[in-house]
Amino acid sequence: MGHADTETLEQHTANLAFSCREKLFSTAPELDLIITTDPVHVGYLTGYRSILQDAGPYAQAAIATRDRVALITGASDAAAALEELEDPFCIWRYGTFYVGATAGVASYADMPAPGANYADTIVSALSSFDLRGARVGLDTRDERLAHTIWRQFPQAAFQNGAPSLKRARATKLPGELVLLRHASCITDKALESIVPMIRAGVTELDIAREITSTIVQGGGIPRFVVVTSGERSSRVDAYARNKRLEDGDLLRMDIGCTVNGYCSDMARTLTVGGPSDQQAERYAALLAGEQAQIAALRPGALASDIFKIAIGAVRKGALPDYQRNHCGHGIGLHSHEFPPIAPDSNVLLEPGMVFCVETPYYELGWGGMMVEDTAIITDDGHELLTHSARELCQDRVK
Template sequence: MGKSMSFVDTLEQHTLSLAFSCRQKLFSAAPGLDVIVTTDPVHVGYLTGYRSILQDAGPYAQAAIATRDRVALITGASDAAAALEELEDPSCIWRYGIFYVGATARMAGYADMPAPGDNFFDTIVSALRSFEIRGGRVGLDTRDEKLARSIWQQFPHVAFQNGAPSFKRARATKLPGELALLRHASHITDKALEFIVPMIRAGVTELDISSEINGAIVQGGGIPRFVVVTSGERSSRVDAYARAKRLENGDLVRMDIGCTVQGYCSDMARTLTVGDPSDQQAERYAALLAGEQAQIAALRPGALASDIYKIAIDTVRHGALPDYQRSHCGHGIGLHSHEFPPIAPNSNVLLEPGMVFCVETPYYELGWGGMMVEDTAIITDDGHELLTHSTRELCQDRVK
């Protein structure tokens, strides 16, 4: 009997079909566009299905050009082999610069791709010319104003417009394939946090816990993106790296964790105490948890994002934190860990099926500590689907 296929293997087989569906959705959200051009690495992945590891090394020039039925990836020559593994069709990979990768006679390779360009800009122009866009309507999604002006000058008979709003509209709700990736990213993060609960004891270091979380995420098929493990007074330090600090009895341990699976993000948080919590810790956490749970209960189509925020704030203030303040109590999640729309006081957005949210009620007090609880949910036709289920108990000794 052959080896069974993992969930991640199955998802990888559907990368191209998901990218095709994303392009269809984008152009449905932007009927006034014939072509879209983007240099945003997240949107390059959205349109092509390919996400370069080189983006993790710092700013890296890439672009994608797409219609409903065609896509071109513009990338560095060294990246073209990895792109070909994902995209399979060499004719859609436009490379710039010089890099040498050979191929046997039976393998598609660099020789089957369009001729390389000297630089990023010239290659975008060459690829865009192949779309025969004269007289067309082209959305341009880039923050590089100099690049945008240079492209306009090369195509004086093209009606360019800002392409960013089209991505915002299309990405506000998720396709079934995107939801599958978000479920898996949330699942492995949830399991990683569940796995380390027995480690929360005196003498263990923040780095020990962080290392185990990272390993569990990788084993589950994810890429760790932020792993915040802070303890004691350090738990008040927002988004800080773990240190070699040893946990002590009475410490708060605040963990805010996220990973990606094929570009799609998870983001969740838990707080535990080392030993029994103090009365103040327990009372404050109870207020925060009540606020977060009230938000979850209110997640449904037609709810107003600003109302969800108000529910969270009012509920927490009825507990042990009467002066509780937050600029937001949650956010959309997808290809970014923080996406539109926010759960914020002026967020006049009605929730829709297919939107995905992280809801949270953090509290930070320098000199005392910090605590939070954060969960992820999909808005469904008649309510919500909660994706994160690991314990929300403050004291790990009570976790069964």
């Protein structure tokens, strides 16, 4: 989404939640209602994502039918939820939090009365739905809560709701693709922004700071910013340090952000002062593997075959013993989603699926390299979302 669209981003997400609920119940005709305590699924069904989820475990839930939704959240979170959802009657609070409200926001008082605790509030919210003979999907890892719900509502027929949500989320709606494109575009620009600053003496933290700043300026929320150099580039998912770049270093960057909950994930590798022959040959093999699997992305392709194509292409180059347990994964509300591109992934690719494809290589004592891009499966092939240069040594790197 461009700058002109950012004012409507929140409204876009709220409308998208309605479409996601419609899709869920269309793909899961065996369900009349679903209950989830998974924070990602709460956001999927309601359109609201609490900043408190970033601070640590935070109890929320959502109850949804095709045409109605209820959000269960802490009392301190209710005002932020109301700003997003604009419907006080769908917000069920638990606990105590003191906040005043002027006449201009009187709708705050229209919310259902706060519940004493999380479980009781879920029961109260469920009681407002007609569960007589209802087929209810329950998506929770909280066994105590599950037993409470089963006891309180014997008139309903319960089943595991997680598979239905997993199935619905495997392909993305057009509105979801808008947000995924936006997140990928921001990350692409962040990685492009640091190329002119790559030189001996710059620190990993300097680079991470620039990437983070560019993501925030673009409207994203940084989620992981892996910047590792030299031998440290073999450290998978390590934080940047105050280590200065040196001539001959590999610089590996693996970056992700979110836009209204939807993720990006991409990676690039550069060298400082130009690559050695070994660096160039190994990277050429990895890039060939990544490009081969991108070329193979299309509806009807088998995920495990895409994996084999990537591994085979890398092994034809300077890494004949290359091994991986996966060469990519779905992406959406999680940075790693179903289905994986793995040797045992017997999933046929479908239009609307979104994948990150990657061919990393890590060798302790030597270094690490990776290249990772994001693509949508279309009706007749794929649409690549990430476009920044993939060369190991770019003209602007001195």
